[in-house]
Amino acid sequence: xxxxxxxxxxxxxxxxxxxxxxxxxxxxxxxxxxxxxxxxxxxxxxxxxxxxxxxxxxxxxxxxxxxxxxxxxxxxxxxxxxxxxxxxxxxxxxxxxxxxxxxxxxxxxxxxxxxxxxxxxxxxxxxxxxxxxxxxxxxxxxxxxxxxxxxxxxxxxxxxxxxxxxxxxxxxxxxxxxxxxxxxxxxxxxxxxxxxxxxxxxxxxxxxxxxxxxxxxxxxxxxxxxxxxxxxxxxxxxxxxxxxxxxxxxxxxxxxxxxxxxxxxxxxxxxxxxxxx
Numbered sequence: 001x002x003x004x005x006x007x008x009x010x011x012x013x014x015x016x017x018x019x020x021x022x023x024x025x026x027x028x029x030x031x032x033x034x035x036x037x038x039x040x041x042x043x044x045x046x047x048x049x050x051x052x053x054x055x056x057x058x059x060x061x062x063x064x065x066x067x068x069x070x071x072x073x074x075x076x077x078x079x080x081x082x083x084x085x086x087x088x089x090x091x092x093x094x095x096x097x098x099x100x101x102x103x104x105x106x107x108x109x110x111x112x113x114x115x116x117x118x119x120x121x122x123x124x125x126x127x128x129x130x131x132x133x134x135x136x137x138x139x140x141x142x143x144x145x146x147x148x149x150x151x152x153x154x155x156x157x158x159x160x161x162x163x164x165x166x167x168x169x170x171x172x173x174x175x176x177x178x179x180x181x182x183x184x185x186x187x188x189x190x191x192x193x194x195x196x197x198x199x200x201x202x203x204x205x206x207x208x209x210x211x212x213x214x215x216x217x218x219x220x221x222x223x224x225x226x227x228x229x230x231x232x233x234x235x236x237x238x239x240x241x242x243x244x245x246x247x248x249x250x251x252x253x254x255x256x257x258x259x260x261x262x263x264x265x266x267x268x269x270x271x272x273x274x275x276x277x
Contacts, residue, residue, distance in 0.1 A: 004269035006061035011130065012158070012262055013055035014088060015151055018123040019159015021048045021095055023182060024167065025120040027175050029113075037170040042102035042112075044166045049099055051162075052092045059085070084129040091126050094119035127155055140204050141211050141271050146197040150268070153193055154261045156186030161254035168247055180240060187236065187257070191229050194264060198222055201271060211271035221267050228260035 024041065027033050033041060098115035101108050131148035160183025167175070201211040212218045235253045239245055 004266070006058050007269065008262055008265045010055050010059040011151070011265060012154070012258060013051050013058065014130070015127065015155040016158035016162055016258070017048050017051040017055065018091065018127055019155030019157075019186075020162035020166065021045070021091075021159075022120055022123050022155075023159055023163040023179055024048075025116050025123075027167075027171065027178070028116060029120075032175045032178070033167070033171055039102060039106060041167055041170045042099065044170075045095060045099045045102070047162070047166055049092070049096045052088070052095065056085075056088060056092060081133050084126065084133050087122055087126040087129050091119055091122040094122055127152055138274055139272060141201055141273060142268075144197075144200060146193055146200055147268075149193045150190070150197060150264070153186050153190040157183055157190050158254060158257050158261065159183075160186060161250055161257060164245070164250050165247060165254070168245075168250075176245070180236075184233075184236060187229065187233055190257075190261070191226070191233075194222075194226065194229070204273075206273060209273060211273060214273055215267055215270035218267065218271070221263055225260045225263045225267075228256050228263070232256035232260065 024045065028038060028042065031038075094115050098112055098119060101112045101115065106112075128148070131151050134142045134147050135144070137143050160179050163179050164176070164183070167179070171179070204211055215221070232253050235249065235256070239249055239253075
């Protein structure tokens with residue numbers, strides 16, 4: 001379990017950063033945010049840059065020899081792992097460039113727009129590459145659409161909450177409602193995918209073991225994850241009903257989601273089993 005912890009951190013941070021950026025990029029590209037607040041919001045994207053940078057740094061800790069990490073670049077086009085790393089690097093560079101130009105060179109409007117679009121597209125491509133990295137036929141518990149669905153729904157849910165924190169006091173009523181809607185759809189989808197994934201794992205077996213047997217305490221981990229997601233949903237709904245959006249409550253909801261999804265990711269790696277064994 002401990003050896004996979006860097007991958008848990010990497011996937012969660014990168015998915016949250018990607019989801020948050022995609023949502024905010026859409027708002028910026030469609031000019032849904034007031035012109036006076038757009039530049040300030042762009043500067044706040046430093047948070048996305050930091051999170052993505054930390055994710056990339058953490059991913060190297062899973063390597064036996066971290067300093068040989070650049071060797072992964074030689075697999076471009078042949079390995080989904082190499083594609084994932086390179087696309088994630090492109091995402092990081094695009095977002096960092098956009099933030100730097102917003103801060104130092106706001107007059108470079110066309111280049112800023114290009115960086116925003118490249119960041120959005122590379123973010124989507126990065127989530128896809130990350131999913132395909134794990135969807136290999138020799139690992140039946142991962143080789144299913146549930147893997148991609150769980151990654152995208154995590155990005156949607158955690159990303160929306162991150163976007164709410166970053167755009168606090170800058171986004172108007174309609175953009176904020178849009179982010180809330182996207183996040184709640186992501187949270188509901190996250191719970192549904194978790195249930196379907198658990199059902200699928202229950203039907204997988206080999207001659208010697210099953211996914212449940214691979215992970216001690218499987219039931220308690222999954223139940224705790226479900227309870228945390230439910231609590232996050234209740235807190236989020238309370239925010240919408242009372243119309244009192246505070247940074248603390250949004251941060252609390254994000255923490256609940258990240259803990260729940262972190263537990264789910266630990267189980268995901270823990271149930272790993274190779275076909276035929």
